[in-house]
Amino acid sequence: MAVKTERQAAWLLVAPVVVLVAFNALIPLMTVVNYSVQETFGNNFFLWHGLGWFQDVLRSERFHAAFGRQMLFTGLILLIEVPLGVAIALAMPRRGPLVSVCLVLMALPLLIPWNVVGAMWNIFALPDIGLLGRTLNGLGFDYNMTQDPLSAWFTLILMDVWHWTSLVVLLTYAGLISIPDAYYQAARIDGAGAWAVFRHIQLPKLRRVLTIAILLRFMDSFMVYTEPFVLTGGGPGNSTTLLSIDLVKIALGQFDLGPAAAMSLIYFFITLLVSWVFYTLMTRHDPS
Amino acid sequence: MTALRPVIVILYILFLLLPIYWLLNMSFKTTNEILGSFSLFPQNFTLENYATIFTDPTWYWGYINSLIYVSLNTVISLAAALPAAYAFSRYRFLGDKHLFFWLLTNRMAPPAVFALPFFQLYSAVELFDTHIAVALAHCLFNIPLAVWILEGFMSSVPRELDETAFVDGYSFPHFFVRIFMPNIGAGIGVAAFFCFMFSWVEMLLAKTLTAVEAKPIAATMTKTASSAGYELGLLAAAGCLTIIPGAFVIYFVRNYIAKGFALGRV
Numbered sequence: 001m002a003v004k005t006e007r008q009a010a011w012l013l014v015a016p017v018v019v020l021v022a023f024n025a026l027i028p029l030m031t032v033v034n035y036s037v038q039e040t041f042g043n044n045f046f047l048w049h050g051l052g053w054f055q056d057v058l059r060s061e062r063f064h065a066a067f068g069r070q071m072l073f074t075g076l077i078l079l080i081e082v083p084l085g086v087a088i089a090l091a092m093p094r095r096g097p098l099v100s101v102c103l104v105l106m107a108l109p110l111l112i113p114w115n116v117v118g119a120m121w122n123i124f125a126l127p128d129i130g131l132l133g134r135t136l137n138g139l140g141f142d143y144n145m146t147q148d149p150l151s152a153w154f155t156l157i158l159m160d161v162w163h164w165t166s167l168v169v170l171l172t173y174a175g176l177i178s179i180p181d182a183y184y185q186a187a188r189i190d191g192a193g194a195w196a197v198f199r200h201i202q203l204p205k206l207r208r209v210l211t212i213a214i215l216l217r218f219m220d221s222f223m224v225y226t227e228p229f230v231l232t233g234g235g236p237g238n239s240t241t242l243l244s245i246d247l248v249k250i251a252l253g254q255f256d257l258g259p260a261a262a263m264s265l266i267y268f269f270i271t272l273l274v275s276w277v278f279y280t281l282m283t284r285h286d287p288s
Numbered sequence: 289m290t291a292l293r294p295v296i297v298i299l300y301i302l303f304l305l306l307p308i309y310w311l312l313n314m315s316f317k318t319t320n321e322i323l324g325s326f327s328l329f330p331q332n333f334t335l336e337n338y339a340t341i342f343t344d345p346t347w348y349w350g351y352i353n354s355l356i357y358v359s360l361n362t363v364i365s366l367a368a369a370l371p372a373a374y375a376f377s378r379y380r381f382l383g384d385k386h387l388f389f390w391l392l393t394n395r396m397a398p399p400a401v402f403a404l405p406f407f408q409l410y411s412a413v414e415l416f417d418t419h420i421a422v423a424l425a426h427c428l429f430n431i432p433l434a435v436w437i438l439e440g441f442m443s444s445v446p447r448e449l450d451e452t453a454f455v456d457g458y459s460f461p462h463f464f465v466r467i468f469m470p471n472i473g474a475g476i477g478v479a480a481f482f483c484f485m486f487s488w489v490e491m492l493l494a495k496t497l498t499a500v501e502a503k504p505i506a507a508t509m510t511k512t513a514s515s516a517g518y519e520l521g522l523l524a525a526a527g528c529l530t531i532i533p534g535a536f537v538i539y540f541v542r543n544y545i546a547k548g549f550a551l552g553r554v
Contacts, residue, residue, distance in 0.1 A: 006381070009381075011382075017368045021428065032401065108534070108535060112489065112534060113488060113489045114491050119509070223397075251403070264398075268401055271397075
């Protein structure tokens, strides 16, 4: 690719984006920073509180528990969605009229508003009137999403797999169809089996899209709020209270602005840090 | 192995369609029938739920409000992202890499973190409960995404195109609109699709920033769920209707989706 021209005037082209995003990102972020270092007793009366809230949050059992649940959730859905998504993308037809049909049907869950996803799965999983709940109980499982934490987690994971696996499928599929036919022909001449083709041709070529898929799934699952909130409301008890649900409970439910703000910043920082680590690790051997 | 392939795909699609089918099934039942019996098909098929939604202004205005701010957001995001993506794909300038990374970090900001500050910010500038407030707030994650996608498409257009046009005496705006944009038509389509999608599905900020005038369909649904003692049939019908705009949009871009993902580095 040709070398880019050096031109400071390009800032003029970027200016509208910078203004719009800065307005939405910097002002709210500064508001949060403000709250995180102050104590308030209402009536716009604020006292300097230093790093006190941060220490409180980092030491609190509640935060540790929510963080643990969040890591478990994110870990599980990455372990399920990425291999499953790749497997389904490999099984898809490469050309023909069926491709469009598959793509449209698979993309459908991605375009449903998140609260509807939660509500739909709630209705689907209820033990008395839901198809899933009724079927599982009929098969002899003791399944009750609103009473039993294990059932709630099962439903939560299944819902996320339903909602987002297609994103991994679409990304992987896009990576697969961009591999030139010549690669496959060469493999056929060498007598390579399906596994060898996957291991030595497809997987290396999928490196970039898989990086993007894992990053996107990590970020989005780490900030997930609406779907689990509508599905279980964080319950039964606190068993499915993920980080963002806990945060909203503290910020809007109890109106503890200081701790909520400190928690927000810690939360945002963790997301940034892990994304950066993922990104660096996965692109380290990338020549480009 | 090869024989197994269609089976995997069909099973997966069935799995995707099952909850949607259940929602559709319920939307044609009365709430009493939903709570009183369990059946795979509506026993007393009714269109009453849909009739309620299409005749009650608080219901159908929810959809109109959502569509208004989603469209506004798509237009604003694309209008701002197009020149910026051009700058990133063609020029080097002070802080360009840092700026690009900073833009992307905003895609990682959890909306739950920003809900309260957003409420205060948009109240302070007196935009609370307007369509434009939601459209602007959604720019936080849609502009970075649009810049990312468009930059990928633009970088695959040879630079000779720009140089030839400038030699021929085209001004920059003239060149950009008349020559360059038609060349990345697919990219603009894909970026528009993603802006539409993420603005349409996001509900936390949309609900936080509105009260009456610009209330999105999600808020209408929540209110009904709590006030009218869980009208399940109505809720299911409303849910089914929210799937239609997405299905419509995806049908139009179906041929670009796979390509867009690959080229656009999403």
